[in-house]
Amino acid sequence: DAMVIQNPRYQVTQFGKPVTLSCSQTLNHNVMYWYQQKSSQAPKLLFHYYDKDFNNEADTPDNFQSRRPNTSFCFLDIRSPGLGDAAMYLCATSRDPGQGNEQFFGPGTRLTVL
Amino acid sequence: GENVEQHPSTLSVQEGDSAVIKCTYSDSASNYFPWYKQELGKRPQLIIDIRSNVGEKKDQRIAVTLNKTAKHFSLHITETQPEDSAVYFCAGFSGSARQLTFGSGTQLTVLP
Numbered sequence: 001d002a003m004v005i006q007n008p009r010y011q012v013t014q015f016g017k018p019v020t021l022s023c024s025q026t027l028n029h030n031v032m033y034w035y036q037q038k039s040s041q042a043p044k045l046l047f048h049y050y051d052k053d054f055n056n057e058a059d060t061p062d063n064f065q066s067r068r069p070n071t072s073f074c075f076l077d078i079r080s081p082g083l084g085d086a087a088m089y090l091c092a093t094s095r096d097p098g099q100g101n102e103q104f105f106g107p108g109t110r111l112t113v114l
Numbered sequence: 115g116e117n118v119e120q121h122p123s124t125l126s127v128q129e130g131d132s133a134v135i136k137c138t139y140s141d142s143a144s145n146y147f148p149w150y151k152q153e154l155g156k157r158p159q160l161i162i163d164i165r166s167n168v169g170e171k172k173d174q175r176i177a178v179t180l181n182k183t184a185k186h187f188s189l190h191i192t193e194t195q196p197e198d199s200a201v202y203f204c205a206g207f208s209g210s211a212r213q214l215t216f217g218s219g220t221q222l223t224v225l226p
Contacts, residue, residue, distance in 0.1 A: 031212070040219070043203075102160050
């Protein structure tokens with residue numbers, strides 16, 4: 001009965017080698033979020049989709065892109081990973097946020113950049 | 115945009131004592147305030163939340179209070195247990211931005 005699934009759980013890539021992280025959900029939620037979390041820090045929102053409406057945070061580097069081909073799936077593409085991109089990447093979903101709704105987090109993908 | 119400040123950054127308590135974590139927010143339009151618990155290497159998990167039309171909410175040993183006038187909210191954990199040890203994040207939700215802004219986190223350690 002997994003609700004938010006992320007693959008892979010661990011990803012190792014080389015400096016500059018593109019990588020794609022995936023997220024899927026069985027909750028049929030409108031909104032999907034991608035967060036970056038570095039050690040001992042709060043999750044930092046990179047972008048989110050409200051249905052097909054893409055919302056990029058102002059300080060999200062151009063190196064980070066996202067795709068949402070359908071309601072269930074969302075992808076995070078890192079075009080040229082740098083050492084500073086090593087982090088935990090968390091996907092989350094929520095119903096129409098309107099007045100605020102719980103965000104359900106996936107287990108995360110731990111990205112290592114060599 | 116919203117700014118959420120959280121204190122303290124670390125908190126150690128003896129098992130059985132109470133723990134209090136405090137947050138302030140800046141956007142008076144924020145209307146939803148969740149608290150997440152994150153154990154090492156795991157996902158954040160919602161433990162309690164409160165909406166702006168409520169002043170207090172309780173769930174067993176956990177309670178949250180909200181003061182809209184002062185723009186602060188607090189998490190109270192009573193009768194702490196070693197399994198309460200984790201990082202706790204408060205957050206504020208801005209309806210206009212449709213996103214959560216997290217506080218910086220509190221590392222809670224419950225000493226046996």
